[in-house]
Amino acid sequence: MKSFFVVLLLLLGFAHAQAASAGGAKAPSTPWRYDIFPLNGEIRWERDATQQMVDRHPFGLAFGVRNGPSTVLFEYSKFDEKTGNATLALDRSHEEFLFWWKQNIMNFEMMDLFIAGAAGGYSEKVTTTLAGSGSSEDSTGLQMMGGVSAGVQSVLFHYVLVSFEGRLMAGKNFDPNPQPGMLLRLGVEF
Numbered sequence: 001m002k003s004f005f006v007v008l009l010l011l012l013g014f015a016h017a018q019a020a021s022a023g024g025a026k027a028p029s030t031p032w033r034y035d036i037f038p039l040n041g042e043i044r045w046e047r048d049a050t051q052q053m054v055d056r057h058p059f060g061l062a063f064g065v066r067n068g069p070s071t072v073l074f075e076y077s078k079f080d081e082k083t084g085n086a087t088l089a090l091d092r093s094h095e096e097f098l099f100w101w102k103q104n105i106m107n108f109e110m111m112d113l114f115i116a117g118a119a120g121g122y123s124e125k126v127t128t129t130l131a132g133s134g135s136s137e138d139s140t141g142l143q144m145m146g147g148v149s150a151g152v153q154s155v156l157f158h159y160v161l162v163s164f165e166g167r168l169m170a171g172k173n174f175d176p177n178p179q180p181g182m183l184l185r186l187g188v189e190f
Helices: 002-022
Strands: 032-047 053-056 059-067 070-084 088-107 112-130 135-139 143-156 160-171 179-189
Touching: 032 070, 032 160, 059 088, 059 179, 070 112, 088 143, 112 160, 143 179
Parallel strands: none
Antiparallel strands: 032 053, 032 059, 032 179, 059 070, 070 088, 088 112, 112 135, 112 143, 143 160, 160 179
């Protein structure tokens, strides 16, 4: 996982250097900005085994590169779920890796309205523990997923980013498909 982040940072740096050198002596019309979002408060709704809608709260972080109205973000999120009792217990771990393309479509004095699309993958691991007979583990491997979102973003104090968005996430075995959700991000730009 750590090597993936290193490779991604190198690719983003290389893309930035290529874009900067392609202009030659001409100055870029808009500066490149780098965004880091260590605080991502997300809520997502899915159906549980009894077909009731329950909320999940994935932990997430994101970082990206912005030039003008366009932003490319890499987002990682994860949540764990534990259900059952002393006789039968299920532990579910869900991880997502997404690349988002975010486009500002309207600029207001204090905020921007944006739309976004995502592509990436997710993996789930379920461990079933039956009392007295040990446990078994089942994994999905990496599955394709995607999403769309719309929201607002504001820059406070020249470097603090705050955004709020509504989301629809789709993937194999999601129930419902797509899953609705909301995300509040807090980060910095430099």
